[in-house]
Amino acid sequence: MYQDRIYRLARYTVGNREEAEDVTQEVLVRLWRHLERLEPAGVWPWLVRVTRNASIDALRRRGSYRAVVGEDPEGETAQRTASVEPGPAVQLEASELWRQLSEALRDLAEPYRSIVILREIEQLKYEEISATLGLPLNTVKVYLHRGRRMLRAKLGEYAEP
Amino acid sequence: MTPEKDKRDAPLSCARAQVLLEAFLDGDLAPARQQRFLAHVEGCAACRTELEAARRVQEGLRALPRWSCPPAVAERVMAQVGAADASFRVPWRERLAGWRQGWQGLWRPVCAGVSVAVTALLIALLARQPPPPSPETVALQQAEEEVRWALAYVAQVTARASDQALESTVGEVVGNVIGERVVAPVTNAVSRPLKEDRQP
Numbered sequence: 534m535y536q537d538r539i540y541r542l543a544r545y546t547v548g549n550r551e552e553a554e555d556v557t558q559e560v561l562v563r564l565w566r567h568l569e570r571l572e573p574a575g576v577w578p579w580l581v582r583v584t585r586n587a588s589i590d591a592l593r594r595r596g597s598y599r600a601v602v603g604e605d606p607e608g609e610t611a612q613r614t615a616s617v618e619p620g621p622a623v624q625l626e627a628s629e630l631w632r633q634l635s636e637a638l639r640d641l642a643e644p645y646r647s648i649v650i651l652r653e654i655e656q657l658k659y660e661e662i663s664a665t666l667g668l669p670l671n672t673v674k675v676y677l678h679r680g681r682r683m684l685r686a687k688l689g690e691y692a693e694p
Numbered sequence: 695m696t697p698e699k700d701k702r703d704a705p706l707s708c709a710r711a712q713v714l715l716e717a718f719l720d721g722d723l724a725p726a727r728q729q730r731f732l733a734h735v736e737g738c739a740a741c742r743t744e745l746e747a748a749r750r751v752q753e754g755l756r757a758l759p760r761w762s763c764p765p766a767v768a769e770r771v772m773a774q775v776g777a778a779d780a781s782f783r784v785p786w787r788e789r790l791a792g793w794r795q796g797w798q799g800l801w802r803p804v805c806a807g808v809s810v811a812v813t814a815l816l817i818a819l820l821a822r823q824p825p826p827p828s829p830e831t832v833a834l835q836q837a838e839e840e841v842r843w844a845l846a847y848v849a850q851v852t853a854r855a856s857d858q859a860l861e862s863t864v865g866e867v868v869g870n871v872i873g874e875r876v877v878a879p880v881t882n883a884v885s886r887p888l889k890e891d892r893q894p
Contacts, residue, residue, distance in 0.1 A: 534762075534763070536763040536767065536768060537760075537761070537762050537763045539763070540761055540762070540763035540764075540767070541760065541761050544761055545758075550764075553761075554763075554764060554766075554767050557763055557767050558767050558770050558771050558774070561767070561768070561771040562771055562774055562775060565771070565775050630750075630754050631754065631757070631758055631759070634751070634754050634755060634758060635758065638755075649755065653752065653755035653756055653758075654755060654756070654758055654760065656756075674717075674720075674722075677716070677720075678716035678717070681716060681719075681748065681751060681752065682716070684751050684755075685747055685748060685751050688751060
């Protein structure tokens, strides 16, 4: 579903539910107004571009890339991908890792952040990311590797086994 | 063993292993290179730690919540679009472009429709029956025919008759033929509508 992908991209960029909802609403209204002028194959790349720009505008309006306190990674609309529920200790550790990961992700510069989100969270293929962002395939790979290394560096001890 | 093959079989350096680490995580390494990478990691604690950290980050990213868009957002979008529909303002350039695009798609059916209409009009014009002649027209046509007949008769008689006979013949034609057969019907036909017009 387009709206879920838009919402996730916005939420992992702006870092909180309210602003992500506002960004998603803005993007969907703009999609409604531009739909007749978009080719079917061009809808998704257009959505990613507009969502990314709208999210960055929201961050600019806010004035900073502040970390969001109280972000609940297990909110009512979250769907965890893990098929087995972990125990409480592992869950707590995972929550802490998620929080750190979310913050580190928000602090990544573009286009690294979008590429990491599209590859690791949306699970798109390299070719799809390349078409979506209009970047050469090898550039996408290089940026993804660089983005993950940056994340590891930001996470520090949280990334340690 | 060639120098090239020797180079391919040589153990990896840590720097080279770091370069290959991300490609290994994505499963992009060729089997031979993957074997060399794994052999290096097995014997190198630092690279093994780095690989485990990279795996942990990747698994963490993939386990991040896959949020769904709250239904309220879609409702707000529909409300906003519905409210904006009535007073939706599009810049005139965009509107013109939209019309142009619309006409580009419409011109074929419009032309086809116009062609059908013109053809139907032509058929209707060709098939249209002339209106029935009025009684006056019939009388005049009949009088014209009688005059033509009378003149032909006069010409024929004139050619054969003597000067004496001509005078009586002309008098006969004028009195009997033209007077009774031409003048009287035409006078009646023309005077009838005049009488009808005078009636209240």
